Amino acid sequence: MGKLSTHVLDISIGKPGAGVKVALYAVEAQGRTLLKTDVTNSDGRCAAPLLEGDALKQGKYELVFSAGDYFAAQGVALPEPRFIDEVTLAFGVAHADQNYHVPLVVSPWAYSTYRGS
Numbered sequence: 001m002g003k004l005s006t007h008v009l010d011i012s013i014g015k016p017g018a019g020v021k022v023a024l025y026a027v028e029a030q031g032r033t034l035l036k037t038d039v040t041n042s043d044g045r046c047a048a049p050l051l052e053g054d055a056l057k058q059g060k061y062e063l064v065f066s067a068g069d070y071f072a073a074q075g076v077a078l079p080e081p082r083f084i085d086e087v088t089l090a091f092g093v094a095h096a097d098q099n100y101h102v103p104l105v106v107s108p109w110a111y112s113t114y115r116g117s
Helices: 069-071
Strands: 004-006 008-009 022-026 031-039 058-066 086-093 100-101 104-106
Touching: 008 069, 008 100, 058 069, 058 104, 086 104
Parallel strands: 004 100, 008 104
Antiparallel strands: 022 031, 022 058, 058 086
């Protein structure tokens, strides 16, 4: 049984991104459907997998991170409009029986991701 998880690393300070709002969407031809929202804990992770078992299906998904709101709450001076605000990671799940860990590595000026396990 597979699962989908995430975490946030704030590379501007080299620490986990605590308190980042995360929204998970399923993406289909007719649009996207909100599946779940969560907020990262002190370790920059959601407390439980976003999807697991039969809830994780083959298909396309989007994770949307409220990075701009996180940096503003940290007191970071941001331009208006923010350069990095909502970060959307669009990805596919080809094998629902595998683990998909989709982290966000972010600063106010850049971000990246990778597929972990």
